[in-house]
Amino acid sequence: MCILESKRLNLRPPRPTDIEAMAVWLDDYDVAKNLSRVPYPYSEEHAEEFLAMPPDGRHVFVIERKQGGTFLGLIGLHPDETGYEFGYWLGKPYWGQGFATEAADRLMTYAFESMGLEMVHAGWFVDNPASGHVLAKLGLRHNGSKLRFSRAREADVLCHDMLLTRADFLRKQAA
Numbered sequence: 001m002c003i004l005e006s007k008r009l010n011l012r013p014p015r016p017t018d019i020e021a022m023a024v025w026l027d028d029y030d031v032a033k034n035l036s037r038v039p040y041p042y043s044e045e046h047a048e049e050f051l052a053m054p055p056d057g058r059h060v061f062v063i064e065r066k067q068g069g070t071f072l073g074l075i076g077l078h079p080d081e082t083g084y085e086f087g088y089w090l091g092k093p094y095w096g097q098g099f100a101t102e103a104a105d106r107l108m109t110y111a112f113e114s115m116g117l118e119m120v121h122a123g124w125f126v127d128n129p130a131s132g133h134v135l136a137k138l139g140l141r142h143n144g145s146k147l148r149f150s151r152a153r154e155a156d157v158l159c160h161d162m163l164l165t166r167a168d169f170l171r172k173q174a175a
């Protein structure tokens with residue numbers, strides 16, 4: 001898998017040395033509760049298991065700051081019943097600096113230009129408006145809402161699904 005570059009970030013394949021940082025930042029309820037599949041508490045064993053999973057069509061990247069090579073979080077695309085879903089998270093100290101938007105914008109270019117996808121989607125839990133805002137800024141449009149299980153909360157939570165089609169992506173690129 002390649003390295004995707006943006007202005008401040010490299011999106012690169014994960015490596016075993018990322019396990020410690022993953023466990024530090026995901027063992028934070030404020031991060032884990034906004035993700036569907038991440039357990040809480042989160043340990044290094046969970047990170048090891050995640051990285052050892054067979055790819056099964058998933059494209060997972062570490063979000064790394066070019067300056068200093070700091071591990072900021074993860075972003076990835078995975079196939080599901082409707083196509084490809086993407087998700088992302090950042091360690092809490094790195095929130096609010098535009099990194100998620102920058103990383104997801106780069107991933108969208110990869111999805112449409114390199115993978116040749118026709119559409120991607122992503123979900124955000126109703127009490128996580130920051131993520132909804134990131135997705136709207138990237139041009140994704142509301143595509144329905146339904147309850148979705150959050151492993152960290154051990155509960156179903158209302159989740160808004162957002163969709164970006166190739167046509168919308170190209171329109172945004174041209175604007």
Ligand SMILES: CC(C)(COP(=O)(O)OP(=O)(O)OC[C@H]1O[C@@H](n2cnc3c(N)ncnc32)[C@H](O)[C@@H]1OP(=O)(O)O)[C@@H](O)C(=O)NCCC(=O)NCCS
Binds near residue numbers: 088091134
């Ligand atoms: C969601 C998350 C990835 C956002 O990362 P980030 O780097 O802080 O996001 P950005 O800085 O690129 O953009 C956040 C935007 O949301 C806005 N925002 C922040 N809090 C908000 C709130 N409570 N309501 C609405 N918008 C909000 C910010 O102002 C910013 O928009 P702007 O650039 O127009 O000002 C990060 O908070 C995170 O990792 N959370 C835990 C995991 C998670 O939620 N993952 C996403 C699952 S769908």
